Amino acid sequence: MLATLLTVLFDGLAYGMLLFLISLGLSVTMGMMGFVNLAHGAFAMFGGYVATTLMQQAGWPFLATLPVAFVLVGAGSVLVERTLYRRLYDRSPLDQVLFTIGLTFMCIAAITWLFGPSQQPVALPDFLRGQTDVLGLKLGTYRLFLIVSGLLIAAAVMIGVERTRFGAQVRAAVDNPTMATGLGINVSGVFAITFALGSGLAGLGGALGIQILGLTPVFPLKYLVLFLIVVSVGGLGSVGGALLAACVVGVIDMMGKYYLPEVGSFIIYAVMVGLLMWRPHGLLGKHS
Amino acid sequence: MTEALSTHGLCKQYGALQVTRDIDFALPVGARHALIGPNGAGKTTFLNLLTGTVPASGGRICLLGDDITGMRPDQRVKRGLVRTFQVTSLFPALTPLQSVTLAVCERLGLTAQWYRRTASHGVAVDEAMAILEQLHIAHVGDLPTRNLPYGQQRIVEVAVALALKPRVLLLDEPAAGIPSGESAELFAVISELPADISLLFIEHDMHLVFRFATRVTVLVAGAIFAEGTPEEIAANPDVRAVYLGNSEVA
Amino acid sequence: MTATNASKISDWLGRRWKEIVLWALTPVAVQLLAPEYFVLASHIAAIALLVLSLDLLIGYAGVLSLGHALFFGLGAYTAGLLATNGWGEPLSGLLAGGLIAGAVGFLTSFVVVRVQHLAQLMVTLGLGLLVFEAANRMRWLTGGDDGLHGMEVWPLLGVFEFDFFGQTAFWYAFTVLALCFVVITRIIDSPFGLALEGMRENPLRMAAIGTPTASRLRQAYVFAAFFAGIAGALLAQTTQFVGLETLSFHLSAEVLIMLVLGGAGHRYGGLIGALVFMLARDWFSGIDAQYWQFGLGAVMVLVVLFSPGGVLGAQRWIAARLAFNPRRDA
Numbered sequence: 001m002l003a004t005l006l007t008v009l010f011d012g013l014a015y016g017m018l019l020f021l022i023s024l025g026l027s028v029t030m031g032m033m034g035f036v037n038l039a040h041g042a043f044a045m046f047g048g049y050v051a052t053t054l055m056q057q058a059g060w061p062f063l064a065t066l067p068v069a070f071v072l073v074g075a076g077s078v079l080v081e082r083t084l085y086r087r088l089y090d091r092s093p094l095d096q097v098l099f100t101i102g103l104t105f106m107c108i109a110a111i112t113w114l115f116g117p118s119q120q121p122v123a124l125p126d127f128l129r130g131q132t133d134v135l136g137l138k139l140g141t142y143r144l145f146l147i148v149s150g151l152l153i154a155a156a157v158m159i160g161v162e163r164t165r166f167g168a169q170v171r172a173a174v175d176n177p178t179m180a181t182g183l184g185i186n187v188s189g190v191f192a193i194t195f196a197l198g199s200g201l202a203g204l205g206g207a208l209g210i211q212i213l214g215l216t217p218v219f220p221l222k223y224l225v226l227f228l229i230v231v232s233v234g235g236l237g238s239v240g241g242a243l244l245a246a247c248v249v250g251v252i253d254m255m256g257k258y259y260l261p262e263v264g265s266f267i268i269y270a271v272m273v274g275l276l277m278w279r280p281h282g283l284l285g286k287h288s
Numbered sequence: 289m290t291e292a293l294s295t296h297g298l299c300k301q302y303g304a305l306q307v308t309r310d311i312d313f314a315l316p317v318g319a320r321h322a323l324i325g326p327n328g329a330g331k332t333t334f335l336n337l338l339t340g341t342v343p344a345s346g347g348r349i350c351l352l353g354d355d356i357t358g359m360r361p362d363q364r365v366k367r368g369l370v371r372t373f374q375v376t377s378l379f380p381a382l383t384p385l386q387s388v389t390l391a392v393c394e395r396l397g398l399t400a401q402w403y404r405r406t407a408s409h410g411v412a413v414d415e416a417m418a419i420l421e422q423l424h425i426a427h428v429g430d431l432p433t434r435n436l437p438y439g440q441q442r443i444v445e446v447a448v449a450l451a452l453k454p455r456v457l458l459l460d461e462p463a464a465g466i467p468s469g470e471s472a473e474l475f476a477v478i479s480e481l482p483a484d485i486s487l488l489f490i491e492h493d494m495h496l497v498f499r500f501a502t503r504v505t506v507l508v509a510g511a512i513f514a515e516g517t518p519e520e521i522a523a524n525p526d527v528r529a530v531y532l533g534n535s536e537v538a
Numbered sequence: 539m540t541a542t543n544a545s546k547i548s549d550w551l552g553r554r555w556k557e558i559v560l561w562a563l564t565p566v567a568v569q570l571l572a573p574e575y576f577v578l579a580s581h582i583a584a585i586a587l588l589v590l591s592l593d594l595l596i597g598y599a600g601v602l603s604l605g606h607a608l609f610f611g612l613g614a615y616t617a618g619l620l621a622t623n624g625w626g627e628p629l630s631g632l633l634a635g636g637l638i639a640g641a642v643g644f645l646t647s648f649v650v651v652r653v654q655h656l657a658q659l660m661v662t663l664g665l666g667l668l669v670f671e672a673a674n675r676m677r678w679l680t681g682g683d684d685g686l687h688g689m690e691v692w693p694l695l696g697v698f699e700f701d702f703f704g705q706t707a708f709w710y711a712f713t714v715l716a717l718c719f720v721v722i723t724r725i726i727d728s729p730f731g732l733a734l735e736g737m738r739e740n741p742l743r744m745a746a747i748g749t750p751t752a753s754r755l756r757q758a759y760v761f762a763a764f765f766a767g768i769a770g771a772l773l774a775q776t777t778q779f780v781g782l783e784t785l786s787f788h789l790s791a792e793v794l795i796m797l798v799l800g801g802a803g804h805r806y807g808g809l810i811g812a813l814v815f816m817l818a819r820d821w822f823s824g825i826d827a828q829y830w831q832f833g834l835g836a837v838m839v840l841v842v843l844f845s846p847g848g849v850l851g852a853q854r855w856i857a858a859r860l861a862f863n864p865r866r867d868a
Contacts, residue, residue: 030656087843093602093655095842098798101791102838109832225667225787232660266671273664277649280657339746365748373746379739382732390736391747393729399749400757402730409729452747 006137008258009251014143016250017150018213021205022223023230024157024242025198031174031237032191035085036093039100040202041220041227042107047073047203048215049111052120062125066207073203074196081195104220111217122210142211149208153201154243161239170194174237226253229272235282244283291350292317292486293338293369293456298347300337300510307333309511310347315456318483322501322518323490326530330510331490332374335458339371340364352455368455372445372462374490380434384425384444387433388416391451419447423477439466443474457481459489463496475500498522506530561719565712569705576704577777582816583711584773587718589796589808591765596794597803598726599758600738601650602659604790605666608646609639609763611673611785613770615680618780621689628694632714632771639767640760647756647763663787670785685781689774700778707776714772718765723805725761734758738803795834799841801850810849 026040047069054060054068084103088096128145131138161167172180173187173194181187206215213223226249234245249268256267275283293315300308307330315321323331336342338349340361349357356364379387392412393399407413420426423443428436433444442465449457463474478487479500491497497504497518504521506514514527521527551558568579588610595601613635620631646665653661673680680686693699698706725731733754736744744751774780783789792815800811822830845851 036656036659084839091842091846093659094596094798094802095846097602097604097659098795098838099842101795102835102842105831105835106839107835109828109835113828225663228660228663232656236656262675263671266668266675269664269668269671273649273661273668276653276657276661276664280653341742341745360750361745362748362750365746371746373743377740377743377746379736379743381739382735386732387736390729390732393732394747394749398729399733399754400730402725402728402757402761404729405724405727406729406732407727412729448743448747 003137007139008254010137010139010147011143012251012254013247014140014146014150014250015212015254016247017146018205018209019226019230019250020150020243020246021153021208022202023227023234023246024239025195025200025202026227027231027234027242028170028174028194028198028237028239029191030231032170032177032187032194033089035089036096037085037100038097038224038228039103039107039220040199041222041224042104043073043077043199043202044206044209044223045107045111045215045217045219046076047206048120048210048219049115050203051207051210052122052215055123062123062128066204069207070200070204073206074200077199078192078196081192104224108217108220115217117217120210120215122215124211146208146212154239158239166190166193226268229268231282233272233275233282238282241283290316292319292352293488294350295338296348296350298334298337298344298349300333300342300345307510308337308344309509311510311512313505313512315486315488317486319486319488320479320500320502321486321488322497322504323488323507324492324494324497324504324521325507325513329507331507332460333510334507335371335460335490338458339369365452368453369458370449370452370454370456371458372449372460374460374464376438376441376445376465378433378441378444378448381432383430383432384420384436384447385413385416385429387444388419388447388451389413391448392416395452416451419450423447423450423474442466446474446478454485456486456488459487461490461492463491463493494522561716565709568708573703573705576708578816578820580704580707580711580776581773582813583708583715584769584776585793585796585816586809586812587715587769587772588766589793589800589812590719590722591762591769592793592797593802593808594722594725594734594758594765595762596797597807598731598734598738599755599762600734600741601662601755601759603650603662604659604787604794605662605664606762606766606793607785607787607789608666608669609643609766610770610773610789611669611780611782612639612642613767613772614774614780614784615673615686615770616767617771617774618686618689619679621691621775621778622686626690626692628691628700628710628775631691631775632768635771635774636764636768639770640764643760643763643767644756647759650759651752651755663790666785666787666790670782670787673785674782680780680782683782685779686774687779689778689780691775691778700776704776711772711776714768718768719809722765726805730754730757735803795838797848799837799848801848804847804850807848807850814849 022041022044025043026037029035029037029040050069050072051062051065054065055062088099124142128142130141132141132144134144161170169180169185169190172183172185173190177187206219213219230242230245230249233249234241252271253265253268256263256265260267291314295311295313298308298311298313299306311334323334325331333342337344340356340359344357347357348355351364351367351369354367356367356369382390389406389412390399392415393406393409396412398409398412417426417429420429423446425440425443425447428440433441436444442462446462459478462478466474475496481487501518504516504518505512506521506527508530513530514521514524516524568575588606592603592606595603595606616635616638617631620626620634625631649665650658650661674682691700694706694710700706733744733749736749737751737754741751770784773784796811796815797808798811799815800809801807819830822833841848
């Protein structure tokens with residue numbers, strides 16, 4: 001019984017790590033520029049397809065595709081931001097929602113045309129398959145790998161945000177963009193770099209998640225709600241909040257599906273509505 | 289009851305920052321009272337505390353004898369406490385006629401009513417037109433507010449406030465942005481208000497303060513610094529020192 | 539009929555005769571020219587009413603909702619369950635759908651109005667998903683994935699039977715749409731409608747003129763829910779089937795798209811958006827679903843970039859540029 005519970009918790013954490021990696025960029029983007037980017041899931045999807053293309057067409061090993069996914073998606077996102085997104089920063093949330101959903105539709109259609117609608121396979125390296133013995137529990141090795149990588153990346157991001165000068169600029173820009181500009185911070189430049197990093201992380205998350213979340217052309221819409229839940233529950237612009245919310249969402253969703261399958265995702269949505277009523281700015285969001 | 293509006297020990301702090309300190313203020317019925325002070329003294333904050341836009345950290349506010357400290361902004365308005373905004377805050381897509389009609393309808397309690405056309409409420413529309421004519425902006429009454437020059441938008445601000453038939457009217461720098469030739473006309477309209485309306489206005493233009501105020505309060509760093517007639521305040525050396533050439537004192 | 543009533547009616551006719559003629563001619567045109575499209579036309583009418591109800595929320599009150607299909611589905615399932623359980627009278631079923639949706643709208647309005655911006659978006663989204671999941675799981679009630687079959691809708695007014703050709707269904711749907719349109723137009727033109735626009739433009743100012751904004755928003759939300767419920771019941775009765783897609787996020791998103799493409803906050807915007815969208819989808823999906831999705835996405839992107847007021851917004855922009863004074867309906 002306890003073993004099952006721990007396994008479910010463990011699976012939930014791994015799931016949560018993926019959600020964290022993908023949602024972090026969205027949280028910071030929305031917190032800094034107030035830009036409602038519902039196409040964010042597409043970045044994750046592109047990362048996944050970059051990885052599978054390299055694996056299938058060029059025979060690359062899985063782990064080698066990960067940094068490429070990160071860099072390509074990050075670089076590509078800057079292009080999108082410069083040409084399209086930045087025209088919309090002053091527009092209403094409704095316009096931004098419409099625009100980014102439209103972009104998402106275009107991405108889905110394009111990917112379906114290029115790759116077909118079916119699930120993409122992924123060939124994990126042997127040492128990441130199977131199970132590992134941890135303190136008497138048999139835990140999935142890949143999931144263990146995800147949790148460890150996720151925590152390392154989270155730590156790196158948090159250190160970067162708290163300790164570096166660039167991180168201080170990011171924090172200032174999230175807290176009060178007008179004031180930050182007044183302090184001489186190039187908010188637009190900070191944002192572009194942050195956007196690239198966040199999108200790159202999403203691409204990485206998408207590649208890492210092929211095994212767990214699956215990879216089909218409808219990925220952006222399928223998981224959009226979960227990303228939004230993580231962002232709104234965690235609090236815009238909060239790294240710790242995104243991590244906490246992602247883990248909570250991952251665990252609750254996993255536990256719900258395992259212990260109360262008749263109820264399904266109902267619990268997640270109910271919890272989200274309840275949490276937002278209690279704290280409209282998210283668990284760790286700024287209180288205005 | 290001779291006090292239209294009064295505060296007792298009113299204060300406001302943001303964390304460790306005290307922006308309003310222990311203000312005891314009284315506005316008599318029929319007052320023409322000016323609130324002046326250097327930038328950042330907390331004048332607009334004081335107004336926001338009075339209207340309830342910002343919740344007070346301590347103290348009491350009384351309007352026409354009733355304690356309104358715990359009331360929402362819209363409840364205070366219904367009791368006769370009306371304000372205008374320093375930076376024009378109107379309805380960009382609506383016309384002045386619509387905006388003023390809306391205010392009249394709200395005062396008459398009509399805005400919950402959904403089955404008769406606004407245009408068929410002749411009393412409300414006529415009253416709105418009369419106010420626009422009184423302020424000489426009836427000729428632009430059918431243009432979207434966002435298309436009007438800034439000066440006229442300031443006048444629409446006052447028109448909306450007047451439509452609410454206030455007992456106490458708080459004007460936050462009403463003349464800001466209006467060319468000096470037109471601001472006197474605006475103040476003439478205000479000075480023609482019935483004597484039982486009590487007026488508190490924030491102003492930087494000392495000519496206007498002298499012309500229309502019978503009493504002046506000086507606010508510095510969130511606390512009352514001095515109070516008296518315009519002549520007393522002008523002659524007060526401490527007040528001159530605080531202002532240090534920020535505006536002309538006659 | 540007193541003198542004032544007669545003059546009111548002639549007054550109304552004088553103002554609106556062009557619209558009245560248009561509304562009267564449209565169903566006649568469909569009857570004469572395209573009777574094989576009755577089923578599609580009924581579908582469009584129901585969806586158009588749904589979009590209209592959403593316009594009250596988004597175009598006039600300024601509430602951003604990604605879960606409006608919730609009320610559509612509630613209305614549909616209410617009418618559906620009545621008809622599968624022995625009560626197939628259409629008009630009462632229609633009203634029941636509206637009232638149930640309106641009641642749920644009233645309850646949820648307290649939750650939705652308490653939050654703003656992203657949180658409000660997420661709460662409306664979450665509520666919609668909640669109900670969808672619940673309906674999905676309650677197979678015994680809703681039929682789950684298979685939907686609600688076996689609706690027996692009685693003849694309209696005891697005389698007009700609902701048959702496969704869909705003629706009765708079409709006239710029924712169109713008439714309901716027209717009547718609701720009149721009522722919604724009246725709401726928009728009323729002091730309440732003016733207050734809604736004020737709240738959309740500047741909520742802080744509304745509080746400063748004494749409006750209990752939360753209360754007005756809740757009222758708007760209930761109206762929107764009521765009409766969405768009527769629309770759902772209408773669809774259920776004219777197709778004699780209710781599926782889960784009536785509650786889906788997919789529908790909520792599509793309705794939002796239709797509204798914005800047509801032009802939110804303009805009286806006819808929702809109707810135009812619904813008509814164009816449904817016709818285009820019907821045509822394109824026959825060719826290639828991928829082209830439809832890509833094309834729709836591209837249109838959305840282009841509209842936001844270059845014509846944010848949708849079709850009607852662009853029309854007014856052009857008219858203003860050509861110095862025609864757009865008549866502001868008062």
